Each structure stands twice: as structure tokens, then as C-alpha cells.
Amino acid sequence: MAITPATLIDVPELVVLINSAYRGETSKKGWTTEANLIDGQRIDADGLIEQMDDPKAIILKNTNEDNQITGCVYLQKRSDNLYLGMLTVSPTLQAGGLGRKLLETAEDYARSINYHIITMTVITTRTELLEWYERRGYAKTGEIIPLNITERNGILRQPVEMYKLEKLV
Numbered sequence: 001m002a003i004t005p006a007t008l009i010d011v012p013e014l015v016v017l018i019n020s021a022y023r024g025e026t027s028k029k030g031w032t033t034e035a036n037l038i039d040g041q042r043i044d045a046d047g048l049i050e051q052m053d054d055p056k057a058i059i060l061k062n063t064n065e066d067n068q069i070t071g072c073v074y075l076q077k078r079s080d081n082l083y084l085g086m087l088t089v090s091p092t093l094q095a096g097g098l099g100r101k102l103l104e105t106a107e108d109y110a111r112s113i114n115y116h117i118i119t120m121t122v123i124t125t126r127t128e129l130l131e132w133y134e135r136r137g138y139a140k141t142g143e144i145i146p147l148n149i150t151e152r153n154g155i156l157r158q159p160v161e162m163y164k165l166e167k168l169v
Contacts (some may be wrong), residue, residue, distance in 0.1 A: 030091030121162035
């Protein structure tokens with residue numbers, strides 16, 4: 001396994017990976033699916049390029065021995081914290097430790113750039129995912145945020161709220 005910064009060359013493969021892990025029938029092979037809550041795509045190439053063009057952001061990718069991208073995580077510097085989002089593992093590889101490795105690498109990255117708080121948001125009804133993050137030291141801040149997305153990033157089947165979580169690293 002090699003975890004390295006993603007580049008624009010990786011965009012097409014990342015778009016397929018991220019959408020396969022979060023939305024549609026393929027995502028149901030894993031346990032991180034949002035398909036029962038949100039229809040449509042999670043991200044498109046233009047959206048991913050916008051994230052990668054942000055000088056305060058980075059996407060770390062994991063590649064296997066065949067040089068295929070099997071996981072990624074988005075990190076963005078904010079005023080006093082590093083925001084973590086889009087932690088993605090191929091649905092067929094979930095529950096094998098790759099998500100944990102990506103999370104640990106994100107935490108190492110935060111420390112390397114002198115950020116000591118990581119924040120994220122997790123859908124409130126995703127109890128198994130919340131518990132997974134809590135076992136890794138992330139805690140609810142008490143803040144609940146409504147999920148507002150454009151059709152470019154999905155179509156809500158119902159109102160969705162998210163807990164804000166954070167961890168000191």
C-alpha cells in the first residue's frame with residue numbers, strides 16, 4: 001500500500017471510486033453507502049478538480065500493487081482545524097483496515113503541517129460509522145448541521161442532518 005497525494009491525472013479513477021463507495025448499487029457492497037439516503041452522484045470530475053485546485057486542500061490516495069486507487073481522503077486547512085471529508089475505500093475492500101490506515105495517515109499529515117484538531121461531519125443516522133470514528137478518538141461536538149447539497153452532489157431522499165466530530169491530534 002502506498003498513500004500519496006492525488007494529482008489531476010487521478011481524477012477519472014477517483015470519481016469512479018468515490019461514487020462507487022457512496023452511491024448506487026455498487027456502494028451497497030460496503031458499509032459506508034449513502035444510497036438509502038441520497039440519490040445521484042457523490043462527486044463529478046469538475047467538483048473534484050475544484051477541490052484539488054484549492055491551495056488549502058489535498059486529497060491523499062491509496063494505490064495497490066497494480067497501481068489502482070483503492071481509497072482516498074480529502075483534507076482542507078481551515079482557520080484552526082483540518083477538515084477531513086470523503087474518506088473512501090473501495091466497497092469490496094471495506095472492513096480490511098484501509099480506512100483506518102487512511103485516517104491515521106490524515107492524522108499524521110495534520111501533525112506534519114502543525115494542525116492539531118481534525119473536524120468532520122457524519123450523517124446522524126449512520127450509527128455504525130459514528131461508532132467507528134468514536135473508537136478512533138473522534139467525539140461529537142454537540143453541533144448538528146443540516147446537509148445542504150446541490151443536485152451536482154446528490155439528491156436527498158429526505159432531510160439529512162450531520163454531527164460535527166473532532167479529535168485532537
